[in-house]
Amino acid sequence: MASLMAKKVAHSLRESEKKTRQVFKPILDNPYTQSTTWPFVDPKTGEDIIVLLEQLLAPIGSHKQILKDNATNNSFVPPEKPQVESHVTLGFNSTVKTLENQASITRKRVFGTKAKVEKSSRFVKYVFVAKYDITPAILLNHFPVLAFTSSRSLEERVKLIQLPKGAMARLSKATGMDHLGIVGLEHDTDAAQSLFTMINNGIGNVEVPWLMGIFSESKSIPFYDPSVRFLSTTAPIVSKKQAKRLSQEPEQNKEQKKQKIDNAA
Template identity: 40%
Template sequence: MAKQGKKVRNKSSKAITGSLKDLDQKRKQVFKPVLDNPFTQSNLWPFIKPELAEQIIQLLELILAPIGNYYKLSREIKQSGREIAVKPPVPHNYHDILVGFNSTVSSLERQARRRIISFNDKNAATTAENTTQKYFKYVFVTKYDITPTVITSMFPMLTYTSSRSSSDRVKLVQLPRGASTRISEVLGIENSGIVALTADIVEATGLYQLIDSEVADVNIPWLQQLLDEDHLTDLESLASKFLATSAPVLPKKNDQKAKNREEK
């Protein structure tokens, strides 16, 4: 029994002698590759000052008011169930305005597809599809009023890829919290948090100028060549670096098994 106790004491003493210095000596220098990952970019939305956002909302409300009145009259006629000879006139800019997630996303996706088709086939730009389709250049999103955030997370990428060129970009405008309620009241449609406009609305000239001068373009560095057809097929070198660090020196499996048997 005494021998067993002595053996335990020796084992404990040996464990204590394994100091921090010994642990430091059992590390080796290694180099880990670090790849420039585009998905680490957390915020691609252009920043908008509160004062600017308020000006944009006020101008947007004026533009959407005729559409809201048209929706209101149409609902009243439908709910009354009466047949009328003269229906409310459709606003002249009705087809230049999109309201809602589905219609906006579908139109932006079509714009992105048309651009790819025109790049692959130079004659495609003259087809009927490309000459008659609307180009929605201004997209307004009440980012902070829409949940979950995954619903709006793709808008920076979508507006970038749906742009015609580097000189004719789709503008993404994030509106502050509470803007969805104001837009919904003007349109008479609940949860109207996403609106898109073409650049052809005469009454919106002031809004266009304000956005073009004060709101930055969406910036996605790793997609810059997408809007430059002259360099679209150029290949770039891999953006990788090596980080010098250290790693513990682990014993080999056979040595570790032998050490475990000795301790037993």
């Protein structure tokens, strides 16, 4: 009887061992994943910034409202556009397009184009983003790299400012534009100098270590061999029969079945 029990236990252990296998999962130390880090903005500074930004953009909204109110008045003489409107980009498309044009200057220099690159007098240096109000968040993942590459130099970098939650509604109200969550301002916007001073003193620069070389005279961008390590672990073995049965089951039962296999292993 004892011999029979021992055989059953040994058989059970062997069956249990057959259901798992050793696997090695690669762990990659990837420096490029550090390129989505945004400069920190403390809550008070963020609130002060959005207040000043609302005041700066309010003339744009007022101008739009005046035009709307007098749309049917044939004798109405429209007032001139607010001065700030010529120094601002409003919305995702216009801001990204401007930053990409700025980044193309650096791109041409780094890759040794023969064409002469002229610096544009227009330089959007401050980019405000209602990060917590824009969905999906993946739309904004490239902004840190874009801000860095659209800078003129390490000393004259584009500032990326994440605004507090609820900023989109406030920007929309100030400008009269629906769902406005991104605003760019040129470096020489006279009416925004106090806002710029607050940002320069209170918010750090975007840091993209692996791209630091694009502004050097040697035009060298440092690349390094990837650091790959392997983690030894186990994984359940699913037979062809089990895999086929899983594929035929309703989607809602698949996770339950996989869980049972994992628990059995």
